[in-house]
Amino acid sequence: LRGENDESSQSDLIARVLRGDARAVAGLLSRVEDRRDGSCSEILARLYPHAAEACVIGVTGSPGTGKSTLVDRLAEKYLEAGERVGVIAVDPTSPFSGGAILGDRIRMRTLSVHPQAFVRSMATRGRLGGLAPAVGDALVILAAAGYRRLVVETVGVGQDEVDVAKNAEVTVVVLVPGMGDEIQAIKAGIMEIGDIFVVNKADREGAQRMAQMIRAMLPEGRPWTPPVLQTVATRGDGIDELPRAVEEFRTFLGDSPRGRARRVELERERILDLVRERLLTEVLARCPEEELVRLAEEVAARRMDPYSVAEKLLSR
Ligand SMILES: Nc1nc2c(ncn2[C@@H]2O[C@H](COP(=O)(O)OP(=O)(O)O)[C@@H](O)[C@H]2O)c(=O)[nH]1
Numbered sequence: 001l002r003g004e005n006d007e008s009s010q011s012d013l014i015a016r017v018l019r020g021d022a023r024a025v026a027g028l029l030s031r032v033e034d035r036r037d038g039s040c041s042e043i044l045a046r047l048y049p050h051a052a053e054a055c056v057i058g059v060t061g062s063p064g065t066g067k068s069t070l071v072d073r074l075a076e077k078y079l080e081a082g083e084r085v086g087v088i089a090v091d092p093t094s095p096f097s098g099g100a101i102l103g104d105r106i107r108m109r110t111l112s113v114h115p116q117a118f119v120r121s122m123a124t125r126g127r128l129g130g131l132a133p134a135v136g137d138a139l140v141i142l143a144a145a146g147y148r149r150l151v152v153e154t155v156g157v158g159q160d161e162v163d164v165a166k167n168a169e170v171t172v173v174v175l176v177p178g179m180g181d182e183i184q185a186i187k188a189g190i191m192e193i194g195d196i197f198v199v200n201k202a203d204r205e206g207a208q209r210m211a212q213m214i215r216a217m218l219p220e221g222r223p224w225t226p227p228v229l230q231t232v233a234t235r236g237d238g239i240d241e242l243p244r245a246v247e248e249f250r251t252f253l254g255d256s257p258r259g260r261a262r263r264v265e266l267e268r269e270r271i272l273d274l275v276r277e278r279l280l281t282e283v284l285a286r287c288p289e290e291e292l293v294r295l296a297e298e299v300a301a302r303r304m305d306p307y308s309v310a311e312k313l314l315s316r
């Protein structure tokens with residue numbers, strides 16, 4: 001029997017992933033998702049050069065705005081054009097509740113059964129160093145396996161989700177009519193990250209008003225003015241505009257200094273995420289949870305200070 005990590009089985013796994021073998025992809029995704037297996041970084045390093053061509057589209061917005069429905073329709077367009085599509089739906093709920101995942105399966109009707117598509121849900125809770133590194137790795141695997149259109153669906157709330165969104169080359173923010181107050185509250189964040197805005201559920205009243213409101217709030221004097229589209233994802237209305245807008249934005253980024261700066265910033269974040277995660281993993285490997293809790297109790301009782309504790313853990 002060959003060991004899990006010996007050279008030949010590793011090469012075999014890499015070859016299968018590069019061939020687009022869905023089972024190998026699924027297996028490797030589970031391993032990187034576990035984040036226990038340090039050896040994955042070697043495999044990922046070897047897959048990375050094969051992952052250059054993919055376009056990563058982030059789709060973000062509040063729960064229920066129709067992101068999954070929209071992603072399914074967008075994917076349908078890419079599949080019709082003969083492109084393979086990978087989707088990662090970041091599920092903000094507990095990894096133990098399958099509800100949202102099941103919901104996505106139903107919403108992503110086209111995707112979940114299409115042979116040229118790959119859908120994966122990832123949970124955000126209880127993850128050392130956040131979810132961003134795991135999603136980043138998953139994207140490398142899917143890209144290397146030949147999924148050239150990658151979509152990451154996130155709920156635009158917590159820092160974790162915002163970090164995940166940084167993996168995307170193009171960010172689509174999904175809103176619905178009647179979200180005026182909500183937008184006012186989160187204005188800054190959402191207006192900054194959106195390259196394309198979609199007012200979904202345009203079959204409802206106020207879509208036009210909503211679109212105007214977004215346009216009025218966009219920061220001025222930027223080289224790219226984000227388009228504000230209107231869609232009815234359930235019917236597929238207005239969906240054609242979305243892949244078109246994505247292409248326009250990519251063309252705009254192209255080889256421009258702005259595009260290059262963005263890619264450099266992305267890779268900088270990725271490196272830091274990996275280092276952060278690795279450091280934390282190594283430190284915590286030498287400090288079991290019980291000891292960490294005991295140290296926290298000492299600090300809470302003011303018998304120790306948190307600075308010395310952190311020093312102590314780092315110097316182990
Ligand atoms: N009326 C209407 N309902 C929609 C539209 N798009 C999605 N929905 C419905 O909105 C609900 C939430 O959709 P889902 O895609 O799961 O939203 P997500 O939570 O943002 O991923 C579902 O019941 C969809 O059928 C739309 O354009 N119009």
Ligand SMILES: [Mg+2]
Binds near residue numbers: 067104
């Ligand atoms: Mg969803």
